[in-house]
Amino acid sequence: MVTSVEMPIQVYHSHFKTEAVSFPPTIAPTLLPESTDHPLRIFLIQSAHGLYASSGGYRANIALARAMRSQGHVIKMLASVYANEVATIPHTRTVEKFGHRVIPVYRFWYGQIDVVALDADQCREAFNRSQEVTEMMESWLENEKDVPLLTARQEFVAKEVASFHPSHVIMNDYCSLKAILEANIPPCTKIFIVHDAEDLPFGPFARGKPCLVLPYNGLRQTFIIRTTSDGFAIKTSYRRLQHVDGLWAVSNAIADYFANYGKLTCRILPNHPLIYGDDVHSLPFYQNFDKPYICAINPGYLKGFPIVKSIMERMPENQFLIVKSWNILWNPFVLEEFEKTENAILMDPVNDMESLWLQVKVLLVPSLWYEAFGLVVIEALLRGIPVLSSNAGGLIEAHLGVPYVIPTNTITGERETDQELVKRQGTDYKIPENSADPWVRILRCLMHDRELYERIRLQSRIAAVAYVKGLDPQVYEEYMKSLEREQRAWAGKDYLVG
Structure with a gap:
């Protein structure tokens, strides 16, 4: 008989900071609008592939765009979509030449959002993650080498932005940052939103080679930025960040990363509440104690595959619903391991998440x-589904003080040197070892103790609804307009890149 245990949990009380951000503008002051009392024209650049991408950052950007559109603002989105996704949507199709490649371009309306999209399959092939393409991209980003393919994309982005005449451009990737800051586009407010530490050109998770150690608060910490072959630091990507008008972090975890490794101040704004639904009170409040499935979404190596695999081996009497996404789909080894595990049920990516939630008893986020x-x-918490998470980054914040956050050895940024392991893992980050013991202990309690399950279920719903209802949907518009006002205040002054 399994008895209840109360595991120690980490409680994180979220309190979003309100520091204003001001960076020197790079635009002609005479062309700035005289007032911010006008509909905003927001050009949003997405980096994920697919119109229905499961990426949290992509979905958060879509929610923001929908919300701004509902407030009377005009939105245009640059994305990459698959041909089958637009097959049933009224659209136009043209082609653009990117270096030696010809890539289809689709134009259509997604709800009330005007979309221009490159073909995702062609983009994946052209901008793949091979060593050769990665090295070319890094040289291009640092203005060391002209890469016709990337320069053509930059020119395409600039042309689309210029024709839209935006008041604001929102982006979240290096290439778009370079394109927007170096392009000859109409004056506008430029915002870099960060949904992932890898989107920043510094710190242990920057895409690039760990090469430079700089002092921070008297300590020596890894500070990764772009480098030449001899290890000399080139700070072009970092300096670009210093010259956008707003740096937007979606959590305290990302803001801490900004401060600790980039020594930059950002504005913390949580993801727009619309991402959780039009009315959280109307969301299903499931009673899933009698459901059979423990669920893990996208559990590749970065997302905790070793922990999930160990849990499954220790709990053969339970069924595990494994939802495929990018971290699994790109890794044949992980897919094969799950396929040969008897108590694993592999599920294709789902667009209708409600069809998943109604089957899930407990969610694992290791x-x-x-x-x-x-x-x-x-x-999951909104629907009364208990969650077991690691303490990686912003997961502590997301738990809202609700059990269970499990102390875990997380990725530090150290790189794996064993190439066989790199190939199997699908990443060159060193994957730390972890015990499945605390996960198994709590899971067994939740699977068998109805009283404990119901208590956590109720606590989850109450905390999550309160969190979402506490988010101010007006603050995003106010933030964008405040940046525009600051930009006007700075106009006419000359600034040198430090």
Whole structure:
């Protein structure tokens, strides 16, 4: 008989800071609007592939766009979509030449959002993650080498932005940052939103080689930025960040990363509440104690595959619903391991998450990655589904003080040197070892103790609804307009890049 145990949990009380952000503008002051009392024209650049991408950052950006559109603002979105996704949507199709490649371009309306999209399959092939493409991209980003393919994309982005005449451009990736800051586009407010530590050109999770150690608060910490072959630091990508008008972090975890490794101040704004639904009170409040499935979404190596695999081996009497996404789909080894595990049920990516939630008894989020937040945690808590998470990055915040956050050895940024392991893992980050013991102990209690389950279920719903209702939907518009006002105040002054 399994008895109840109360595990120690980490409680995180979220209190979003309100520091204003001001960076020197790079635009002609005479062309700035005289007032912010006008509909905003927001050009949003997405980096994920697919119109229905499961990426939390992509979904958060879509929610923001929908919300701004509902407030009377004009939105245009640059994305990459698959041909089959637009097949049933009225659209136009043209082609653009990117270096030696020809890539289809689709134009259509997604709800009330005007979309221009590159073909995702062609983009994946052209901008793949091979060593050759990665090295070319890094040289191009640092203005060391002209890469026709990337320069053509930059020119395409600039052309689309210029034709839209935006008041604001929102982006979250290096390439778009370069394109927007170096392009000849109409004056506008430029915002860099961070949904992932890898989107920043510094710190242990920056894409690039760990090469430079700088002092921070008297300590020596790894501070990764772009480098030449001899290890000399080139700070072009970092300096670009200093010259946007707003740096937006979606969590305290990302803001801490900004401060600790980039020594930059940002504005903390949580993801727009619309991402959780039009009315959280109307969301299902499931009674799933009698459901059979323990669920893990996208549990590749970065997202805790070793922990999930060990739990499954220790709990053969339970069924595990494994939802495929990018971290699994790109890794044949992980897929094969799950396929040959008897108590694993593999599920294709789902667009209708409600069809998943109604089957889930407990959600596992054993991520080893420095998560920006943890949208999936909030989504499960809102529906009364108990969640077991690691303490990686912003997952602590996302738990809202509700059990269970399990202390876990997370990825530090150290790189794996064993190439066989790198190939199997699908990543060159060193994957730390972890015990499945605390996970198994809590899971067994939740699977068998109805009273404990119901208590956590109720606590989850109450905390999550209170969190979402406490988010101010007006603050996003206010933030964008405040940046525009600051930009006007700075106009006419000359600034040198430090």
